Amino acid sequence: MNQDDESGDGTRPRSDTARTPRRPAGRRRGDEPGGGLLMGRVFGVPVYVAPSWFLVAALITWVFGGQLDRVLPELGNVRYLVSLFFAVAFYGSVLVHELAHTVAALRFKLPVRRIQLQFFGGVSEIEKETETPGREFVLAFVGPLLSLVLAGVFYAGMSAVEPGTVPGVLLAGLMISNLLVAAFNLLPGLPLDGGRMLRAVVWKITGRPMSGTVAAAWAGRALAVAVLIGLPLLTHTGALGNAADELSGMDTVMDALLAAILAAIIWTGAGNSLRMARLRERLPDLRTRALTRRAVPVSSDTPLSEALRRANDAGARALVIVDGQGEPTALVREAAIVGVPQHRRPWVAVSGLAQDLTDGMRVPADLSGEALLERLRETPATEYLVVEDTGEVYGVLSTADVERAFVQAMARPGSGPR
Numbered sequence: 001m002n003q004d005d006e007s008g009d010g011t012r013p014r015s016d017t018a019r020t021p022r023r024p025a026g027r028r029r030g031d032e033p034g035g036g037l038l039m040g041r042v043f044g045v046p047v048y049v050a051p052s053w054f055l056v057a058a059l060i061t062w063v064f065g066g067q068l069d070r071v072l073p074e075l076g077n078v079r080y081l082v083s084l085f086f087a088v089a090f091y092g093s094v095l096v097h098e099l100a101h102t103v104a105a106l107r108f109k110l111p112v113r114r115i116q117l118q119f120f121g122g123v124s125e126i127e128k129e130t131e132t133p134g135r136e137f138v139l140a141f142v143g144p145l146l147s148l149v150l151a152g153v154f155y156a157g158m159s160a161v162e163p164g165t166v167p168g169v170l171l172a173g174l175m176i177s178n179l180l181v182a183a184f185n186l187l188p189g190l191p192l193d194g195g196r197m198l199r200a201v202v203w204k205i206t207g208r209p210m211s212g213t214v215a216a217a218w219a220g221r222a223l224a225v226a227v228l229i230g231l232p233l234l235t236h237t238g239a240l241g242n243a244a245d246e247l248s249g250m251d252t253v254m255d256a257l258l259a260a261i262l263a264a265i266i267w268t269g270a271g272n273s274l275r276m277a278r279l280r281e282r283l284p285d286l287r288t289r290a291l292t293r294r295a296v297p298v299s300s301d302t303p304l305s306e307a308l309r310r311a312n313d314a315g316a317r318a319l320v321i322v323d324g325q326g327e328p329t330a331l332v333r334e335a336a337i338v339g340v341p342q343h344r345r346p347w348v349a350v351s352g353l354a355q356d357l358t359d360g361m362r363v364p365a366d367l368s369g370e371a372l373l374e375r376l377r378e379t380p381a382t383e384y385l386v387v388e389d390t391g392e393v394y395g396v397l398s399t400a401d402v403e404r405a406f407v408q409a410m411a412r413p414g415s416g417p418r
Contacts, residue, residue, distance in 0.1 A: 191269030220270030
């Protein structure tokens, strides 16, 4: 029920290290394993249903079916078919909620990895942060707004049908459920949409997105504690009235379990949001120039021992294979060098230890932060050729060096969640 960018709503977040798996040829963005069952694409964004959705759909079918038995006893066992329809329609509403986030993100030119429907609603995995607090606020608000609009549509539909009928009960249930979705998501704490709205407000006031994230994350943690303690108390004391019993039919133990699950999700999401925000705060420390190794050019038939001698004399730590015109054609892999015993190095040509250069393995020297990581994700490799705007070779970038710098940046004081 919340949108999720890599600064961290929810989770998923999925990509908080420099190491990324190679995407098989023909696989489109967002099609990585682990998303669940692919249902299709909307606006080019894949929509997945997580396995946990089937569990909650069965739970909704059972609970709502029990309520139908009291309201419409003449339905008999058909009530479970009607309940299943309600569960699917409800998650259709959740999908509309997530599509609102997705459309807004695409309008702001933010890539959306995928939409996933899961146990407690859905998530839109947005891969980049918005550039301004105003856009952040809009991106967060459109989801609850669409849920409120849907609630209004279902309420209007109730006037066109007879109360106490299957359509009337379904429309009433969908109206109430969308109101609950909107109200829950407007609560001011990450990872909920209301938390992102709070983050945008604090960001606007302070001028620092990190201050907004810290405030909204702590609000989310406070909200998690309130849900854990308050939800069972509300239902146990009857503060929610008869509506709680009619909608859920759960006893005190189930109320406590539901509260614990919701609180855990909110608490974890708030922590992930803060962690990913601090990650983004440290990303500018990853600069291609600072991480690039000096390299020496060698011909493909140069013995490894000779190539390493030249590198040592030049104070270099990488080898680039060049052709007769001095153009780079391949990079000698560090892992392959380590695997060659010392006594065999005079007899092994560097060409046997090299990886041919592709366009994706040429990295501009001025890249840094997210732009650098995104470039490495697009073409996974162990080494990259770093080039100037003029095409001149600057050196070789090792993925191992990027990962090491990433870990060091995140380990610096103040980089973890508070």
